[in-house]
Amino acid sequence: MNAKLLGLLAACLMCAALSARAEATLYAALGERAGIAGLAEDLVGRLKSDSRTKVFFKDTNAKNLAEQLRDQVCAVVGGPCVYEGATMAKSHADLGIGMADYLAVVELLQDAMDAKHLPFSVQNDVLARLAPMYRDIVTR
Numbered sequence: 001m002n003a004k005l006l007g008l009l010a011a012c013l014m015c016a017a018l019s020a021r022a023e024a025t026l027y028a029a030l031g032e033r034a035g036i037a038g039l040a041e042d043l044v045g046r047l048k049s050d051s052r053t054k055v056f057f058k059d060t061n062a063k064n065l066a067e068q069l070r071d072q073v074c075a076v077v078g079g080p081c082v083y084e085g086a087t088m089a090k091s092h093a094d095l096g097i098g099m100a101d102y103l104a105v106v107e108l109l110q111d112a113m114d115a116k117h118l119p120f121s122v123q124n125d126v127l128a129r130l131a132p133m134y135r136d137i138v139t140r
């Protein structure tokens with residue numbers, strides 16, 4: 001193997017190690033599974049009481065939604081959880097969610113993370129990982 005290829009391989013390995021470390025750090029920064037569970041419960045309380053979002057969640061079982069959110073966020077931040085709920089497209093398909101509704105939910109998630117005194121870098125990382133779901137959730 002020539003030196004250039006060896007250098008590239010070393011860089012790749014370092015990259016993989018660094019990104020695995022970033023994942024572990026984010027999961028830890030959120031307080032692992034228990035911290036994420038607390039965050040999800042807080043968020044569901046906000047979703048059910050905020051004037052912009054409560055209409056969507058009026059018939060929702062809070063405990064069940066909090067558990068689904070916990071598993072999903074835990075998995076998305078690299079934690080050892082498996083999300084077994086419905087896909088984002090399927091669970092939001094008939095809800096008629098618009099951009100303003102989506103932004104309201106994001107704001108409530110930020111409020112829930114603020115309440116736990118999570119640093120902005122951690123908050124931004126969580127939001128960045130959830131952002132790609134936007135296209136499956138917003139349907140109008």
Ligand code: HEM
Binds near residue numbers: 086097
């Ligand atoms: C990044 C944004 C979002 C994420 C990660 C997310 C995640 C989830 C998850 C994991 C579920 C559970 C699915 C299941 O039970 O199988 C769910 C259900 C639901 N979501 Fe979202 N969601 C997001 C945005 C929104 C928005 C913007 C709204 C409306 C304003 C919304 C309204 C709902 C409703 C009404 C349910 C069904 C709850 C029930 O079963 O009664 N979601 N969401």
